[in-house]
Amino acid sequence: MCPVSADAVTLDLLKEARETVMSSPLGVIKTPMIPWGQTALPPSAAGNVQLKLENMQRTGSFKIRGVANQFARRPRGGCFVTMSAGNYGKSFAYASKHYGSKGKVVMPETAPESRSVLIQRLGVEVERVPTSSLMDVVNRCVQDDDMTFLHSYDDLDLIAGHASLGLEVLEEVPDADVVVVCCGGGGLLAGVAAAIKLSGCHKTRIYGVEPEGACTMHRSFIEKKPMGMNAKSIASGLAPPSAGRLPFELCHRYVERIVLVSDEEIKVAVSTLYRAGLVVEPSGSAAFAALFNNKIPDLEGKKVVCVLSGGNIGKDELANFPD
Known part of the structure; x- marks a missing residue:
């Protein structure tokens, strides 16, 4: 494509x-x-x-604006993975809960721990990794777990x-x-x-x-x-x-x-x-x-x-x- x-x-x-x-x-x-x-x-x-x-x-x-448009154009109940330092992840988790989707956020280790806790409370898994490894982990989730990647900034719908x-x-x-x-x-x-x-x-x-x-x-x-x-x-x-x-x-x-x-x-x-x-x-x-x-x-x-x-x-x- x-x-x-x-x-x-x-x-x-x-x-x-x-x-x-x-x-x-x-x-x-x-x-x-x-x-x-x-x-x-x-x-x-x-x-x-x-x-x-x-x-x-x-x-x-502001992240909820892009997330609202992304989720409106994806099938309900999907299985999604993303990478985020917090704000996109929070909106992603909020939308995942509303739409009944399964989600995972790959987060840089430098992000505040409180952001991880907040996202997890919304029912989304968080994996903290070095910033340089973010895309490697996302790709692993796509290939091994059949998850769909929702990009947190490089996406037309977003x-x-x-x-x-x-x-x-x-x-x-x-x-x-x-x-x-x-x-x-x-x-x-x-x-x-x-x-x-x-x-x-x-x-x-x-x-x-x-x-x-x-x-x-x-x-x-x-x-x-x-x-x-x-x-x-x-x-x-x-x-x-x-x-x-x-x-x-x-x-x-x-x-x-x-x-x-x-x-x-x-x-x-x-x-x-x-x-x-x-x-x-x-x-x-x-x-x-x-x-x-x-x-x-x-x-x-x-x-x-x-x-x-x-x-x-x-x-x-x-x-x-x-x-």
Whole structure:
């Protein structure tokens, strides 16, 4: 079977996926958007910034959008395996329980133990392995246990589901100048960017944000092909072993640039958001960290949207962040 290309991603496809996502029995919601200036956050030097609160989404992150579209297009009661550092795994487990599917999540050893426990409580098996071994274990499950692999970021149905977030952004800020989104494997960034650009917003600048220690998409932009690395970051959800092939194609086509933030900048972002009453995990705070540290250029007088992509962080993890 030929790999799907970026040309297969059309506005009609994304609109259809949005209908599927928002009517899903998994209960995906339209998340709030609030102006930075109407929060208890320190004043922003980044112009007129709107915060898209995907940390308030069902299962605590944007991942349920893509999962809802994936499961709607698979047979009920299937047997699926995936790889995830937590958020996709949580949504995958939630959907598996609803649809009566058997599931297994292969998780990097660097992911918080609390994520494993949460997924297992939803009835899905978890196997923790080194990041470099994730795909080897997934392939073993496919070959030996006859499981179907659902990719956590490099999948057309998933990306189309995530694009519902981009279409939502345009409903609330149709003339956005800049949109800032976190990037791990690239599924969310690709979906949001495709939705915005295919909707005719050609002047909107879209930036992806990655941790310095897990900059697979940044490297892919330099090499002009999907790249892998021994990714390591406090933002474990943004540290897959490689950038996705389809996400890379879409990001290369529609994204302005990939910006890097340090783990220390992510830690400060998590603490800053928490002090303002916003519970956002490290992976979900990356886009905010880039804005907070003035890493996005030419924002004066611009309308900016920043996606806070997830809020799955436990009290034990928060204790490790600065007051």
